[in-house]
Amino acid sequence: MELRDIEIFLALAEELHFGRTAERLRVTPSRVSHAIKKAERRIGGPLFERTSRTVRLTPLGERLRDDLLPAHLRIQQAVDRAVAEARGITGTLRAGYTTPWCADLAYRAAAIFRDRYADCAVRVQEVRFDDPFGPLRRGDLDLQLCELPVQMPGLGDGPVLFREPRALMVASDHPLARRDRVSLEDLADVPLIRPSSDVPRLLLDLHVPTHTPLGRPVPPGPSYTFWSEVPALVAAGLGVSIVAVRAARYHDRPGIAFVPFRDGPTLDYGVLWPAAGQSPPALAFVDLLTDLAARNE
Structure with a gap:
């Protein structure tokens, strides 16, 4: 053979x-x-x-x-x-992630990468929501798995790895929790929880829009610094949050429900890296990420 x-x-x-x-x-x-x-x-x-x-x-x-x-x-x-x-795949590759599902993919790739390239170490770390692009812009990371697109000076979008439908996280006793689907227009009737940090406008428009597609204002809800605050705020009935559908598998807890959207764009997750160029280890790691993500589709 x-x-x-x-x-x-x-x-x-x-x-x-x-x-x-x-x-x-x-x-x-x-x-x-x-x-x-x-x-x-x-x-x-x-x-x-x-x-x-x-x-x-x-x-x-x-x-x-x-x-x-x-x-x-x-x-x-x-x-x-x-x-x-x-190719010079040596040294240390530093990869960040912003969500648990990106973390799962990053750690799987890191384990395989270490076996393939014994002379290249891999460090994987979480990127905090209150400083979503700081580590990458400061040179503390070589790449980051996160929501795309991102329009920031000095940073460039790499390949999209997977696209995720969106859902609305609501209190389990909220009227919307009894629906099979919700619409972006429903956001005009509920306070939307918002981050307290300086998040780029493009991400804010995806996760916390100020108006519905028909132009109706979306009421602002309480703000948060760390993601762990969001399910607690939702369960307390203080607001709702737009999340990826698979968040139900990672963040479910008593008092909240996840209702898919029937409209609106997907949440796209992929690679963010320095616009100036990528190292051989980073390019090899992204090739591996792309392959693993394709197998899971």
């Missing part, structure tokens, strides 16, 4: 889906099918059981996977070390 065919086999053994395997390896599904058929002819037996709904490894396929994985890992590590040396 050729190395590329081995990579296709191992990817399909993990994904158990021809389409996802093709997307992950950036090839066509027919290329995946051709490689598997060629491997089965070479070996002389079926490696996968295929139906219209499922793909499963045969016992023969399981043994081949278990035998190939350690050798393939050693080959990949050897290639990665050569790439790291050639």
Whole structure:
């Protein structure tokens, strides 16, 4: 088996889906099918059981996977070390994040990155909401996973990693909590909790707009310094907050509910980095982030 065919086999053994395997390896599904058929002819037996709904490894396929994985890992590590040396992927990479879901992605990427590039350390840290871009602008970070777009002097937007629908965080006994969906026009009837810090206008318009799309004013609610204050303010019935839909999995607690919006733009999360240029470690790390985010879609 050729190395590329081995990579296709191992990817399909993990994904158990021809389409996802093709997307992950950036090839066509027919290329995946051709490689598997060629491997089965070479070996002389079926490696996968295929139906219209499922793909499963045969016992023969399981043994081949278990035998190939350690050798393939050693080959990949050897290639990665050569790439790291050639590109200068050494030193320390410093990555920041602003939300728990960005943190999950950053830490997953950091673990893989350390295995690939042994000469490059990775530090991951939270970026406080009261100073959202200070560490990056001061040079304390090489890149940041956060909401995009950001228009700040000296900073540039990198690739968008994923797009998230929005929801309204409301008190569980609020009338809006009984709805399946809310509209941006509903914001005219509820006080919207606002950050007390100097947040860029573009982010404010996304998270705490002052007017609805039809021009109705949005009542200002109480302000906060740290995000942990927001669920408590909402549960107390003092205001509402616009959040990502997946916030319900990270910030749910008694007294609050999350109601998806039926209109309005998504919240886009991606990479922010210095506009002047990126280091080889930062470029390699973002390539890894992009790959991991695509697998989770």
